[in-house]
Amino acid sequence: MKKFLISKTRRLRSTPFTSRLEKYGVGGYTVYNHMLLPTFFKSVEEEYEHLKNHVQLWDVTVQRQIEVSGNDSYKLIQLMTCRDLSKAKINKCYYVPFVDKEGNMVNDPLILKIDKTKWRICIADSDVLFFAKGIAGSFNFDVKVFETNIATLAIQGPKSEEVMKKVFGENIKNLKFFNFDYFEFRGVKYMISKSGFSKQGGYEIYIEDTESGLILYDELMNKGKELNIKPGCPNAIERIEGALLSYGNDMDNNDNPFECGFDKYICLDNGINYLGKKALQDIKKKGIEKKIMGVKIDSNEINLIQEEKLLDQNNNVIGFLRSAAFSPKFNKVVGIAMIKSKYCEDSLKFQVNINKKLVSGKICNLPIL
Ligand code: THG
Helix, strand or coil, X not given: CCCCCCCCCCCCECCCCHHHHHHCCCCEEEEECCEEEEEECCCXXXXXXXXXXXXXXXXXXXXXXXXXXXXXXXXXXXXXXXXXXXXXXXXXXEECCEEXXXXXXXXXCEEEEEECCEEEEECCCCCHHHHHHHHHHHCCCCCEEEXXXXXXXXXXXXXXXXXXXXXXXXHHXXXXXXXXXXXXXXXXXXXXXXXXXXXXXXXXXXXXXXXXHHHXXXXXXHHCHHHCEEEECCCHHHXXXXXXXXXXXXXXXXXXXXXXXXXXXXXXXXXXXXCCHHHHHHXXXXXXXXXXXXXXXXXXXXXXXXXXXXXXXXXXXXXXEEEXXXXXXXXXXXXXXXXXXXXXXXXXXXXXXXXXXXXXXXXXXXXXX
């Protein structure tokens, strides 16, 4: 496949850390929320092993934060999601499916409740700002909705706590999964959550001031040296095995949260009100026709740039492969696929076209263990 240069312009946004990524030899970018997201430095496989054994510093500024504040902020947030946030607590993070009136996925952000009338939505790759503004405007809500200038660094990997302790002090140990709190470095207060787009454990640091952010970046790299810290980025292999879904890849506005396996985040019964509630109640009654599953494929390479059909022995389409990467752990390609319900069965065999060759694979449960 021919490779092209991405031409950078104002529209394709850089981050405060782009200069650092380039200094450390970023090897490839993708575009996420109209912004540059590194995909690898040396190789995805090398970085997969390193992430599982050591610690990495990621620039995930592409997880843009939409701030919603004002008296109607809860109403607006709740209208966008099927997860019950009526009892959401300040200083906690919530992973929530955003759904439209048809009950289809709009985004799957992490939401941080900052205080009683202030929330931040850390969005996946779709334009939530306009969805939120559209709803706020049509309901005449008393809210302010805007995209902040916050940049985000993630420290991920089994040694992340050790690095964080060196920079922010022992107290970081008290932070629990999906909570956030405020920690100081060189006179600057940072909001830090125990979260991140890997299953290896870690933190996310929300940075409001670029200049101090760069000093913090360098300090994390320096203090992390003896723990073998390296620059990294969300790792395709690790996140597929761990079943961390990617909006736009694994699911999009043609899929509903039941099909994505988000059942535990779907509230159909109590008093909360959201746009897609009626649609999701109907879908629940009727049942779903497809569902996200894992796959393993007998190949040592893949470069998936569009959905690929999965076929049974009789050439029936049983589903579509949506993300895939070669896994050193399984010595096969692992992937995430949307499978027609009647074929959603662990170990079911299929064939798929890779580089114009039919290769065999098997469906498996998520996470891929
Ligand atoms: N961190 C922050 N914002 C984000 C992401 C992130 N926004 C975009 C994107 N990633 C959203 N997608 C996810 C997907 C999974 C998780 C977080 C964000 C996640 N899931 C946990 C899991 O599946 O194990 C926990 C889910 C739960 O307990 O509710 O962490 O990475 N700031």
